[in-house]
Amino acid sequence: MLKDKKDLLIKALDGTLENHHHIQLQMLLDDYDHIQKQVNFLNNAISEIIKEHYAEAFQCLDSISGIGVKSAEIIISEAGKDMSRFPTGGHFTAWCGIAPGNNESAGKWKNTAIRKGNNYLRVAIVGAAWAAVRMKNSYWHALFEKLRKRMKAQKAIEAVARRLLKVVYKTVDTLTIYQEKGIAHFVDLQAKANLYYNTKSAWPNLHAE
Structure with a gap:
């Protein structure tokens, strides 16, 4: 720490x-000022x-939790606004290189490598995922905390980024404003998932009777 x-x-x-x-310091300052002017020029053009x-x-992108101006600009520059070339959100995440192959089965996560894809977009969406999970009382914070109990933080954030990309896909495809549903929505989804798995596991016993 400084x-x-x-x-x-x-x-x-x-x-x-x-x-x-x-003389050297003045030259360095001149270089900095020149580069800063170029950055400002490009930002204005974008x-x-x-x-x-x-x-x-x-x-619509700016309304999504964790996605700010820069990450929204990167998403648009790399993916555009026409999602019709991707049949599903899963195809979109695979194209971005953030979708592991068959990494979840019956609620259990497998340790699989992330596929190669669009590096600029992948870095942007992972950064957005980190920003989203830092939002207290958000759905994304609750999701990350649950995943982190089963896997390392980096793997958990990749899983969050994958789901965040699916929200990006749907939001851009439908051009709708994202509404953060909070922890209550996450708890509700978990309750429904647990009910589904418990009911499914009970079927063999019902048939046995």
Whole structure:
């Protein structure tokens, strides 16, 4: 932590700057200013393109938990707004490279590798997943906490990112605003899933009688 190294930082700044040091620093500052101007120019250009061609899709994406301006821009730039080329949300997650092969069966998770896919989109959606799970009292926070009990945090966040991508797919495909349903929705889904599995496991006993 830098706070713990304050004295060391002060000592590191104690010295003599010669004329050539000033020249070097000025050149570095000029380079920084030039790059920053280019970044600002590109950001403005991206904003104009989105406003003209992708405004509605961008607004819908921005409503999803964890997805901000930058991640929404990356999703649009990599996937566009036409989801008709992907038959299902599962096809979309596979194309993005965030869908493991058959990693869940009867409620049990298998340790399988993530497939190769669109690296820019994968990094963006994993970052968005981390942002979503940090939202207290959210569905995504509850989902992550449950998954983390069964697997390592990185695997759990990949599973969250996969489900988040399916929400992205549906949201862009239907152009609807996402509504965060909170922990209560997660608990309700878990209760329904448990009821389904318990009923299913009880069938052999019913037939035996």
